Amino acid sequence: MDIYQTVTNQVIEQMTTAGANWVNPFNKGKTSLRPFNAITQRNYRGVNILMLNFTPFQSNAWAGFHQWASKDCQIKKGAKGHIVTYFNMIKKQDAEGKISVFPMIKYSTVFNSEQVEGDFARKFDGEQTDTVEVQDLDAVEAWVAKTGADIRHRPEGSASYSPIGDYITMPIKSLFRATKSSSATECYYSTLFHELGHWTGHDSRLKRGLLNRFGDNAYAFEELVAELSSAFICAELQISSTPRLDHAQYLNNWLRVLLEDKRAIFKAASLARSASEFLLGKEQTAMQEAA
Numbered sequence: 001m002d003i004y005q006t007v008t009n010q011v012i013e014q015m016t017t018a019g020a021n022w023v024n025p026f027n028k029g030k031t032s033l034r035p036f037n038a039i040t041q042r043n044y045r046g047v048n049i050l051m052l053n054f055t056p057f058q059s060n061a062w063a064g065f066h067q068w069a070s071k072d073c074q075i076k077k078g079a080k081g082h083i084v085t086y087f088n089m090i091k092k093q094d095a096e097g098k099i100s101v102f103p104m105i106k107y108s109t110v111f112n113s114e115q116v117e118g119d120f121a122r123k124f125d126g127e128q129t130d131t132v133e134v135q136d137l138d139a140v141e142a143w144v145a146k147t148g149a150d151i152r153h154r155p156e157g158s159a160s161y162s163p164i165g166d167y168i169t170m171p172i173k174s175l176f177r178a179t180k181s182s183s184a185t186e187c188y189y190s191t192l193f194h195e196l197g198h199w200t201g202h203d204s205r206l207k208r209g210l211l212n213r214f215g216d217n218a219y220a221f222e223e224l225v226a227e228l229s230s231a232f233i234c235a236e237l238q239i240s241s242t243p244r245l246d247h248a249q250y251l252n253n254w255l256r257v258l259l260e261d262k263r264a265i266f267k268a269a270s271l272a273r274s275a276s277e278f279l280l281g282k283e284q285t286a287m288q289e290a291a
Helices: 003-021 048-053 063-068 138-146 184-199 215-238 247-260 264-282 283-289
Strands: 061-063 082-093 099-114 150-156 158-164 165-173
Touching: 048 082, 048 215, 048 264, 063 099, 138 184, 158 184, 165 184, 184 215, 184 264, 215 247, 215 264, 247 264
Parallel strands: 150 165
Antiparallel strands: 061 099, 082 099, 158 165
């Protein structure tokens, strides 16, 4: 089984099914905003956050068939499992006795608690909530300020990052509105985190080479990195993620990148993880103090 192609196909299917009106369904009203294993309580990481949040379930609790069975739970008839990936470190010894260690990708199948029958699974059920106006999240605002990013709010225009000027432009908060799938607060902060994701790619930081023309594969790939970075940060800071308002116009570019390189989603997820960890790791202490 080609795990790279399987995961890429799942992402492409999600995009093409909803067409130009595709909406990223990250964490809408979930009781836990980062997918985790219901049995071990460990959070899923990397591309698994993306893949498990590309599902329609309100719950973020997942486990394998045998794990659910250990809690006297049964998978509902017809339920389809979802793939998660992980790496095993493999040791190989050559003819001269030299030992090399390299990662080998593995996969397993998990089921959401909503796909499971049993009292243990029911405790992960949650209710969806929504807000109309952007609510200031003091701890998050303090964390954003500590990043040192130059963020300029304007009463008009769209969100963007200028790699030449090294600053972020954001619409004022009152311009953000709740959608059918996301609150205004989620829309604002996930948009800001998307631009902060771009900000990490500056030559003075993670050096991703941002001076690419609109519409080429490198530009599309960077957009995917920024959106995944936003999703990761939202999960870490317990904020539901939503796509930017102009997300659909990048859809075809994203699809082209994924179709041309089956490992693109993993490459993007890896870079997005580096971007989010750069932001979160750098200011983790400040965030804890603000909280």
